[in-house]
Amino acid sequence: MKYSQFNSIIPYENKYALYNSFENKVLFLEHDLKELLLAGKNEGIDELENIHPSFYKYLLENEFLVPNNRDEANNLREIAKEVDEEKSIYQLTINPTMNCNFKCWYCYEDHIKASRLKSTMVIKVNKFITKKLQDEDLKYFHLGLFGGEPLLYFKKNVIPIIDHLKSESERFDKAFGINFTSNGYLVNQDFVDYFHGHGLTCNLQITLDGYREEHDKVRYVSKTKGSYFEIVNNIKLLIRNNFFVRLRINYTSENLTDTFKIIDDFSDVDLKYIQQNLLVDYHRVWQDEAVDGIDVILNKNMEIIKSKGFKVTGTFSANNVLESCYADKRNSAVINYNGDLYKCTARDFSKESRSGYIDSEGDLKWDDGYVEKRMNSKLHNKPCLTCRLMPVCNGGCSQHAMENLGNEEGYCVYSFDESEKDKVIYAKVRDILETAI
Numbered sequence: 107m108k109y110s111q112f113n114s115i116i117p118y119e120n121k122y123a124l125y126n127s128f129e130n131k132v133l134f135l136e137h138d139l140k141e142l143l144l145a146g147k148n149e150g151i152d153e154l155e156n157i158h159p160s161f162y163k164y165l166l167e168n169e170f171l172v173p174n175n176r177d178e179a180n181n182l183r184e185i186a187k188e189v190d191e192e193k194s195i196y197q198l199t200i201n202p203t204m205n206c207n208f209k210c211w212y213c214y215e216d217h218i219k220a221s222r223l224k225s226t227m228v229i230k231v232n233k234f235i236t237k238k239l240q241d242e243d244l245k246y247f248h249l250g251l252f253g254g255e256p257l258l259y260f261k262k263n264v265i266p267i268i269d270h271l272k273s274e275s276e277r278f279d280k281a282f283g284i285n286f287t288s289n290g291y292l293v294n295q296d297f298v299d300y301f302h303g304h305g306l307t308c309n310l311q312i313t314l315d316g317y318r319e320e321h322d323k324v325r326y327v328s329k330t331k332g333s334y335f336e337i338v339n340n341i342k343l344l345i346r347n348n349f350f351v352r353l354r355i356n357y358t359s360e361n362l363t364d365t366f367k368i369i370d371d372f373s374d375v376d377l378k379y380i381q382q383n384l385l386v387d388y389h390r391v392w393q394d395e396a397v398d399g400i401d402v403i404l405n406k407n408m409e410i411i412k413s414k415g416f417k418v419t420g421t422f423s424a425n426n427v428l429e430s431c432y433a434d435k436r437n438s439a440v441i442n443y444n445g446d447l448y449k450c451t452a453r454d455f456s457k458e459s460r461s462g463y464i465d466s467e468g469d470l471k472w473d474d475g476y477v478e479k480r481m482n483s484k485l486h487n488k489p490c491l492t493c494r495l496m497p498v499c500n501g502g503c504s505q506h507a508m509e510n511l512g513n514e515e516g517y518c519v520y521s522f523d524e525s526e527k528d529k530v531i532y533a534k535v536r537d538i539l540e541t542a543i
């Protein structure tokens with residue numbers, strides 16, 4: 107037997123947590139047992155069977171110890187492939203416009219004022235939807251509306267696509283779901299009424315850039331008018347009407363401290379709506395990424411929010427294999443307002459970066475070899491192959507992998523910093539304990 111490459115041991119509340127990232131299992135160890143295990147790891151793990159048979163048996167049964175001939179990295183690669191090649195789901199993302207009613211400093215998108223889906227493009231997209239829904243393997247079609255701000259021209263550019271998706275899904279007996287990545291400012295009663303009137307609902311991801319003043323410094327309508335209160339009120343409208351909202355808090359080292367106060371602005375909402383329909387999701391603005399101690403403040407804020415009955419999650423609890431990004435999957439596409447194709451929504455949508463286009467018959471014409479290249483890009487990065495975190499980190503995503511193709515030395519999304527990896531483990535252990543309650 108061998109000690110699994112996916113094991114980690116971290117200090118955890120006066121004990122040690124032995125965590126296996128493949129099994130997503132944790133075992134808490136007293137100091138002596140931890141030392142025994144480490145001695146076994148260094149001097150030959152089979153010795154442990156003689157010294158502490160019941161401990162050895164437990165480790166074996168829970169796959170902290172695995173057969174010598176198991177290729178753990180390859181097993182993982184196969185699972186990741188299965189997930190990314192899943193045929194029963196299609197994830198289509200549309201940018202109805204690249205225009206936006208705000209201008210945030212970190213936004214990577216050019217706000218192209220005149221950009222919006224033309225009716226000819228709506229026809230092409232709808233043809234694509236109809237074709238996809240006829241696919242026998244397909245069970246679920248997911249439509250994501252991104253942008254720019256996808257609610258800017260909601261009635262003219264988005265409703266015709268949703269109406270089409272609904273009627274065609276019924277015709278071909280497929281399930282479907284809709285979500286918006288929106289700044290939330292333009293949500294209103296009409297939006298709610300449209301969905302309810304059609305027997306539909308949708309999920310929204312809406313972002314706040316910190317608590318009141320901090321947010322208003324970034325997202326404002328004019329020099330004297332911010333947007334915090336309007337957005338919070340719109341989120342309340344949504345969750346009271348059974349729309350699920352992922353409230354993404356974009357944090358930086360500057361704005362993180364006061365963010366726990368945001369939930370006090372929801373104190374007039376019945377806790378049942380909060381618990382059913384709201385998830386607070388902390389996300390670090392990637393331009394601000396640095397290896398530092400900011401996670402201590404993050405954890406403190408998350409604890410406060412949780413203690414008030416809210417659901418909350420943070421960047422550190424990654425699950426990038428089993429819940430890989432849509433861009434990692436073969437069955438996904440991003441169609442820009444002008445018909446250009448992409449996979450990832452976190453980079454620019456320039457003409458030069460496009461990877462294909464949708465043709466007049468609604469067929470997606472990917473550039474030669476592009477999809478295969480992307481599908482094969484992950485899990486080849488050398489440092490990942492021996493990394494204890496690989497089953498949850500996955501080397502980041504296919505975008506990271508694509509941007510590092512040809513990088514012989516390899517890369518690490520945690521800057522090869524073992525203490526950063528430990529933070530991920532810590533979050534995983536905490537998640538396991540919370541779901542066990």
Ligand code: SF4
Pocket residue numbers: 431432433434450451452453502503504505506
């Ligand atoms: S950067 Fe990675 S995780 Fe983000 S959208 Fe692109 S592929 Fe997905």
Ligand code: SF4
Pocket residue numbers: 487489490491493494495496499500501502517518519520521522527
């Ligand atoms: S990117 Fe870094 S942390 Fe992630 S699997 Fe690779 S080496 Fe490990």
